[in-house]
Amino acid sequence: MLERFYPDIYIDNIFLLPLDEFKKRGIKALVFDIDNTVAPYDMAEADEEMIDFFKFLKKQGYRLCLLSNNNKKRVEKFNEKLETLAIYRAGKPGVKKLENAIFDMGVTKKQTALVGDQVFTDMYCAHKAGVLAVLTKPICNRDQWMTKVKRGLERKVIKAYLRRMAK
Numbered sequence: 001m002l003e004r005f006y007p008d009i010y011i012d013n014i015f016l017l018p019l020d021e022f023k024k025r026g027i028k029a030l031v032f033d034i035d036n037t038v039a040p041y042d043m044a045e046a047d048e049e050m051i052d053f054f055k056f057l058k059k060q061g062y063r064l065c066l067l068s069n070n071n072k073k074r075v076e077k078f079n080e081k082l083e084t085l086a087i088y089r090a091g092k093p094g095v096k097k098l099e100n101a102i103f104d105m106g107v108t109k110k111q112t113a114l115v116g117d118q119v120f121t122d123m124y125c126a127h128k129a130g131v132l133a134v135l136t137k138p139i140c141n142r143d144q145w146m147t148k149v150k151r152g153l154e155r156k157v158i159k160a161y162l163r164r165m166a167k
């Protein structure tokens with residue numbers, strides 16, 4: 001019942017992406033949520049660290065995409081220096097925009113991983129689309145109020161997931 005919200009891989013932050021495992025699994029494209037996954041939701045622009053990290057991933061041969069439920073202004077501003085494929089109002093956990101992105105990147109769903117911080121939007125979306133679901137801890141505990149409401153429930157799901165993994 002809760003499985004649809006569980007991650008396939010759970011990491012502390014995006015700098016700990018398991019690139020060796022991605023290689024084994026044939027992952028060629030990385031789709032990132034923005035808010036609290038790659039940046040605090042109130043950080044308007046990508047910082048040097050993120051710009052360098054995206055450059056590094058590109059050099060490794062990954063196709064990259066930002067996929068955010070946030071608005072056009074937020075997503076375009078954040079993507080200004082990253083200059084990658086960026087999709088706003090993605091409607092996660094709906095899969096339509098993700099499927100379009102996978103098509104645009106010229107990969108298959110099996111070759112794609114979605115990296116996000118929310119189980120009810122990002123992980124559920126990843127499973128519905130059939131891509132690898134990678135959960136990160138949220139970057140900071142500042143959240144938009146809607147997100148805040150969901151966090152209590154999220155923690156319950158993550159706890160259940162961790163209990164399962166410990167068995």
Ligand SMILES: [Mg+2]
Nearest residue numbers: 033035036117
């Ligand atoms: Mg997020």
